[in-house]
Amino acid sequence: MLHRVQQTARYLGAAGADDRHANETARILRELGADHEIVVAGLLHDRAKPANTLLWHRVAGVVLARFAPRVRAQLARGDSTFARYLDHARRGAQLAKAEGASDRVVRLIARHHDLPVADDEVLLAVADREALP
Ligand SMILES: [Fe+2]
Ligand SMILES: [Fe+2]
Structure with a gap:
């Protein structure tokens, strides 16, 4: 499943810099010991951001x-x-939901520009920031 999501992310994130950012966010999350769903959210969180x-x-x-x-x-x-x-966080969450992502992944994507509250949101925020631009 992760492989498929990665492929999708790669395909949709054809604009190089955003593709790099998605993969780097996911890499940092893995390094921080994040679980599978957070890594998926890391790969997909900025997918709806215009190129x-x-x-x-x-x-x-x-x-x-x-x-x-x-x-x-x-x-x-x-x-x-x-x-x-x-609106890219909301749009990205909608996309993920339409593709059958879990509620948790959808929430992580939807909230990734809000003040992080839950532990998984904090992890994603840290990785997102470290993986900039
Ligand atoms: Fe974003
Ligand atoms: Fe991001």
Whole structure:
């Protein structure tokens, strides 16, 4: 199953940098002793991030989340690159759910830009940060 998910992630993450980020996140998670579901979430967490995401999208996303979450939510609706970037955690979770991923994997993907609460969310956040960009 993991092999299949990896293949899917590789196929969909054809934009090189994001592919590298997904694999690096998963590698770090394995190194940290994360279980299989967290590693799968690591591989898939950014899959819905648009390939043409720009640095300012990321910066604006962080600033809006911190200071204007309601504006952020409004901007996340729509189909522009910025909207799809802002919404990529939810969209990625939806994709994983449609493909039959477990509720836990779906939750990890959905929440990966929220403040981590559960231990598995903290692990994913650490690996995600270390695997940047
Ligand atoms: Fe992300
Ligand atoms: Fe990420």
